[in-house]
Amino acid sequence: xxxxxxxxxxxxxxxxxxxxxxxxxxxxxxxxxxxxxxxxxxxxxxxxxxxxxxxxxxxxxxxxxxxxxxxxxxxxxxxxxxxxxxxxxxxxxxxxxxxxxxxxxxxxxxxxxxxxxxxxxxxxxxxxxxxxxxxxxxxxxxxxxxxxxxxxxxxxxxxxxxxxxxxxxxxxxxxxxxxxxxxxxxxxxxxxxxxxxxxxxxxxxxxxxxxxxxxxxxxxxxxxxxxxxxxxxxxxxxx
Amino acid sequence: xxxxxxxxxxxxxxxxxxxxxxxxxxxxxxxxxxxxxxxxxxxxxxxxxxxxxxxxxxxxxxxxxxxxxxxxxxxxxxxxxxxxxxxxxxxxxxxxxxxxxxxxxxxxxxxxxxxxxxxxxxxxxxxxxxxxxxxxxxxxxxxxxxxxxxxxxxxxxxxxxxxxxxxxxxxxxxxxxxxxxxxxxxxxxxxxxxxxxxxxxxxxxxxxxxxxxxxxxxxxxxxxxxxxxxxxxxxxxxxxxxxxxxxxxxxxxxxxxxxxxxxxxxxxxxxxxxxxxxxxxxxxxxxxxxxxxxxxxxxxxxxxxxxxxxxxxxxxxx
Numbered sequence: 062x063x064x065x066x067x068x069x070x071x072x073x074x075x076x077x078x079x080x081x082x083x084x085x086x087x088x089x090x091x092x093x094x095x096x097x098x099x100x101x102x103x104x105x106x107x108x109x110x111x112x113x114x115x116x117x118x119x120x121x122x123x124x125x126x127x128x129x130x131x132x133x134x135x136x137x138x139x140x141x142x143x144x145x146x147x148x149x150x151x152x153x154x155x156x157x158x159x160x161x162x163x164x165x166x167x168x169x170x171x172x173x174x175x176x177x178x179x180x181x182x183x184x185x186x187x188x189x190x191x192x193x194x195x196x197x198x199x200x201x202x203x204x205x206x207x208x209x210x211x212x213x214x215x216x217x218x219x220x221x222x223x224x225x226x227x228x229x230x231x232x233x234x235x236x237x238x239x240x241x242x243x244x245x246x247x248x249x250x251x252x253x254x255x256x257x258x259x260x261x262x263x264x265x266x267x268x269x270x271x272x273x274x275x276x277x278x279x280x281x282x283x284x285x286x287x288x289x290x291x292x293x294x295x296x297x298x299x300x
Numbered sequence: 301x302x303x304x305x306x307x308x309x310x311x312x313x314x315x316x317x318x319x320x321x322x323x324x325x326x327x328x329x330x331x332x333x334x335x336x337x338x339x340x341x342x343x344x345x346x347x348x349x350x351x352x353x354x355x356x357x358x359x360x361x362x363x364x365x366x367x368x369x370x371x372x373x374x375x376x377x378x379x380x381x382x383x384x385x386x387x388x389x390x391x392x393x394x395x396x397x398x399x400x401x402x403x404x405x406x407x408x409x410x411x412x413x414x415x416x417x418x419x420x421x422x423x424x425x426x427x428x429x430x431x432x433x434x435x436x437x438x439x440x441x442x443x444x445x446x447x448x449x450x451x452x453x454x455x456x457x458x459x460x461x462x463x464x465x466x467x468x469x470x471x472x473x474x475x476x477x478x479x480x481x482x483x484x485x486x487x488x489x490x491x492x493x494x495x496x497x498x499x500x501x502x503x504x505x506x507x508x509x510x511x512x513x514x515x516x517x518x519x520x521x522x523x524x525x526x527x528x529x530x531x532x533x534x535x536x537x538x539x540x541x542x543x544x545x546x547x548x549x550x551x552x553x554x555x556x557x558x559x560x561x562x563x564x565x566x567x568x569x570x571x572x573x574x575x576x577x578x579x580x581x582x583x584x585x586x587x588x589x590x591x592x593x594x595x596x597x598x599x600x601x602x603x604x605x606x607x608x609x610x611x612x613x614x615x616x617x618x
Contacts, residue, residue: 111491133490142491149488153480153549162477167493172474214492 062125064089064250065110065141065218070119072105072274079105081274082119087218087250092240094261094268094282095254098294101271103254104146107220110252111143112136123218137167142216144207146223146254150195157183157191159206163213175213182209186239201232205239212243219244220252225260233257237264258286270294317457321450329449333456333521335562337514340463342539342546342554344510347467348503350476350549352483353403354411355504356536358511360418363530365391365512366519367425370438373520375431380444384516391512395505403500415536422531437526444520452521459517463510467551470503479503480549534577538565541580544587547594556595 063086072080080102087093095103108114110121112133120129123139131139142163151159160179164170170178183191188205198206204224211219221240225233237260244251255261261268262282270278270285272294278285285291321329341358348355369387372378378386402413425432432438445451470476478499481489489496519525538561539554546557561583568576591598 113487113490132495134493134495137491137493145487145491149485151481151484151488153484154477158477158480162481162489162494163492165474165477165493166489166495172477210492 063087064124066122067110068120068122070106070109070121071117072102072109072114073117078274080109080116080271083271083274083276084119085269085276085279087252089217089250090244090248091267092244092251092253092265094265095252095271096256096258096261096268097271100273101294102274103271104222105274106271107143107222107252107254111141111220134166137163137214137216140215140217141220142167142211142214142218143220144204144211144222144224146226148200148203148207150198150203150206152195154195155191156188156193156195156198156206159195160191160209160213163210164215167214179209179213182212185243186212200227204228204236208239208243212247216249218250218252220254222254223256224253225255225257233260240264258282262286314461318454321453326449329453331563331566333453334566335558336456336460337518338535338538338542338562339555339558340460340514341511341535342542342558343463343467343551344507344514345539346543346548346550346554347470347510348507349543350470350479350483351500351503353406353500353504354408355414355507356411356540357414357418358539359531359533359535360414360421361391361395361508361511362515362518362535363418363425363527363532364394364421365515366525366530367432367438367515368512369516370440370519370525371432373440374438380440380520384513384520387516388509388513391515392505392509394512395508396501399501399504403497403504418531418536422527425530426527432527435527437524437529438519439524440520441523443523447521447523455521456517459510459514462513464551464555466506466510471551475499475503537577537580541584541587543594544584545594547596547598550596553594553596560595 065087066085068084070080070083071078083106095106097103105114109116112131112135115130120127122128123136123141128136128139151162154162157176157179160183161172161175164175164178165172180191183189186205186209188202188209195203195206208221208224225236228236240251240253241264243249253261253264265282267280268282268285269276270291277290277294278288320332324332341362345355345358365387368390369383372383372386373380398417402410402417405413426435428434443452444455470479478489478494481492481494482496482499486496515530519530542557542561543554544557545561546555547553561580565576568579587594593601
């Protein structure tokens with residue numbers, strides 16, 4: 062059974078249809094790329110699936126259960142975690158406490174258990190000096206902290222919204238390896254939004270392409286990148 | 301080691317404070333009660349503030365507690381001590397019901413609504429002549445414990461200790477992570493399993509119980525009240541000024557602010573009657589402009605600065 066299925070998912074902001082009739086499925090252990098030009102509705106799509114926004118129509122199902130209108134905190138408790146395109150550190154909490162939040166509230170762990178979980182995850186992601194304030198972190202470290210926090214929710218489905226953006230090439234390489242490792246080890250279904258096609262090619266087994274809110278292509282990156290509609294979406298209409 | 305020292309010093313201070321009636325007369329004990337009442341209110345205000353919600357309704361719940369307790373004794377023949385617990389519970393139930401409506405609001409919309417609620421409570425008590433005594437207020441047959449100043453002091457101190465205990469629990473438990481996460485970034489909190497409404501409701505109900513309890517202790521200690529005393533805007537403004545001066549988002553900050561401003565206000569009241577209100581206003585403005593972390597924040601920065609040649613202190617400025 063698919064982990065996550067959407068069917069006819071649509072979100073309209075008054076006149077503008079940001080996500081239009083998108084149906085897709087995500088399987089255990091796969092890394093799925095979500096690509097499309099700016100404003101295609103990729104982030105809105107993740108907002109709908111993670112419960113930050115409620116859809117205008119259509120359904121979302123997680124492991125066969127309808128969660129279309131479940132609030133965001135319930136979805137993170139069920140097993141859907143995510144990071145944000147714009148960083149969202151909790152600046153009055155230390156690094157370790159930031160990561161603990163996921164374990165404490167999604168998995169009902171005691172502070173002591175949550176601390177141990179958070180330390181393990183941070184060690185895995187090579188994030189150290191955990192008693193620091195988040196203001197002392199580099200962008201690379203903040204992104205790692207936010208992945209660690211998402212992982213502390215012990216998700217089955219994880220969305221990473223442009224985690225590579227702003228990283229240099231070495232950091233990007235490290236991040237690709239990290240994402241691959243956590244997906245395999247934890248049997249996660251990972252949805253990755255990226256603009257760098259090299260990253261998508263290396264990381265994903267399958268991609269979906271959104272344009273103006275619609276799903277216009279789906280398949281392995283090599284196939285999709287040769288699809289005329291996709292090329293047109295990225296390069297602009299010839300006519 | 302360091303933790304043990306702080307526990308030890310807290311225990312010593314508590315013991316000294318409990319023993320105050322042994323070497324203080326009635327007037328200083330009276331001043332101490334006033335300071336302790338404001339301190340409890342300042343701490344309770346700060347506890348909700350840790351979630352980012354700024355309440356201007358302290359006086360409303362304080363007055364509600366006063367009236368609930370007084371009416372329970374006068375009309376229901378309830379034992380005065382029991383009426384304090386009743387008033388605390390009553391404030392909690394009211395907060396629970398109101399919370400469903402007002403905790404969906406944020407920032408100044410929440411603040412303005414709590415301010416309006418406070419006025420509504422006052423006007424209702426002012427106009428319910430037959431039930432609440434109207435503008436003349438309520439006079440009880442006698443203050444609790446026969447007005448014994450030592451007993452009244454300990455009663456107020458007990459209320460304060462409960463408040464400090466709960467606030468300390470807020471700082472050391474999951475509540476700390478939940479409220480700070482909500483304050484910093486609600487989206488992030490939601491995506492990490494925090495049921496925002498539930499935690500706001502818990503914080504609002506608990507802080508309202510404290511405010512109602514302190515109101516009940518106040519009326520039972522004085523034996524009378526009027527709408528204008530019970531819902532006095534001072535019970536909102538002074539705790540707010542104390543917490544800001546001492547340092548918000550902590551237990552120790554509002555405590556420090558309450559001691560300083562509480563003692564200063566007693567002195568100011570004698571020197572410039574009514575003018576003391578202006579002084580509070582000026583203090584609030586100066587603190588917000590020049591010392592947003594309050595005295596405790598200032599002390600922490602200075603300690604850190606002398607500790608580690610300013611590297612950490614420098615970073616915390618960013």
